[in-house]
Amino acid sequence: MVKADRVAKSFGALQVLKGITLEVKRGEVLCLIGPSGSGKSTFLRCINHLEQVNAGRLYVDGDLVGYREKNGKLYELHPREAAKQRRDIGMVFQHFNLFPHRTVLENIIEAPTQVKKLKKADAVTRAKELLDRVGLADKADAYPAQLSGGQQQRVAIARALAMDPKLMLFDEPTSALDPELVGEVLGVMRELAASGMTMVVVTHEMGFAREVADQLVFMDGGVVVESGNPREVLANPQHDRTKAFLSRIL
Numbered sequence: 001m002v003k004a005d006r007v008a009k010s011f012g013a014l015q016v017l018k019g020i021t022l023e024v025k026r027g028e029v030l031c032l033i034g035p036s037g038s039g040k041s042t043f044l045r046c047i048n049h050l051e052q053v054n055a056g057r058l059y060v061d062g063d064l065v066g067y068r069e070k071n072g073k074l075y076e077l078h079p080r081e082a083a084k085q086r087r088d089i090g091m092v093f094q095h096f097n098l099f100p101h102r103t104v105l106e107n108i109i110e111a112p113t114q115v116k117k118l119k120k121a122d123a124v125t126r127a128k129e130l131l132d133r134v135g136l137a138d139k140a141d142a143y144p145a146q147l148s149g150g151q152q153q154r155v156a157i158a159r160a161l162a163m164d165p166k167l168m169l170f171d172e173p174t175s176a177l178d179p180e181l182v183g184e185v186l187g188v189m190r191e192l193a194a195s196g197m198t199m200v201v202v203t204h205e206m207g208f209a210r211e212v213a214d215q216l217v218f219m220d221g222g223v224v225v226e227s228g229n230p231r232e233v234l235a236n237p238q239h240d241r242t243k244a245f246l247s248r249i250l
C-alpha cells in the first residue's frame with residue numbers, strides 16, 4: 001500500500017529526509033518513532049501530498065505520489081490529479097483540526113458531500129454509523145468545543161473514515177491529550193487496525209506499537225536507523241541511537 005524508495009526531501013538547504021526506504025503492505029500497521037525533528041511528520045506529509053518529494057520514489061497503492069513518470073522522466077502532477085490521489089488517504093493530526101463552527105455531524109459530512117458529491121442523506125447515514133463506531137453516537141449535534149480532547153480526536157478519526165480511505169495516517173494523535181483520554185483514542189485505532197485498515201502511525205505510545213503494529217520503524221536525522229518486529233526492536237534494539245531514544249521515552 002505504501003512503498004518508499006530512497007525518498008528525500010529538503011526545505012531549502014535543510015535536508016530533512018535523506019533517503020527513506022520502507023514498505024507497508026495492505027492491512028499492515030507501521031509505527032514510526034524517533035526524536036523531535038527527525039522528519040516523521042514530513043514523511044507523512046509527503047505521503048499525503050502536503051509536501052512534494054525531491055528525490056526517490058514514493059508510491060501509494062502502486063501510484064507514484066505527486067508525479068507522473070513518462071519515458072523515465074518525472075512530471076509534477078496537476079493539483080487536480082494530486083487531489084484525486086489524496087482523497088483515498090485519511091490523515092489525523094495531533095491537533096484535531098475540526099471546523100469549530102460546525103457540529104460533529106457537519107464536520108463529518110463535509111468532505112463526502114463536497115468532494116465526493118455524496119447525497120446528503122447518504123452522508124448523514126454513514127456519518128452516524130461512524131460516530132457509533134467511535135463511541136460518539138450521542139454527540140452528532142454537539143460542537144467541537146463542547147467535547148473533550150479525546151472525543152474531538154475520535155470525531156477527527158470518524159471524519160477521515162467518512163471518505164472511505166484505503167490508508168490512514170496518524171501524526172501523534174494522542175500527544176495533545178490529557179493522559180486519561182489517551183486510551184479511548186488508542187482503543188478506536190486498535191479496532192480500526194483489527195478491521196484491516198492499513199495504517200502509518202507516528203506515536204510514542206510504545207504499548208500500542210508493541211501490541212498493534214506489524215512493523216516498528218525508528219527514524220533519526222532523516223534516515224531509518226532501525227526497523228522490524230516491534231517486540232524485537234523494543235526488547236533488543238540493535239543501534240545505540242535506538243537504545244538511547246528508547247531509554248529516554250520508556
Ligand code: ADP
Binds near residue numbers: 014036038
Ligand atoms: P518530526 O515530526 O520528526 O518532529 P518534522 O518532519 O516536523 O520532524 O521536521 C523535521 C525538520 O524539518 C525540522 O528541522 C523542521 O524544522 C524542518 N521542517 C519541517 N517542515 C518545514 C518547512 N515547511 N520548512 C522548513 N523546515 C521545515
Ligand code: MG
Binds near residue numbers: 040041
Ligand atoms: Mg512531527
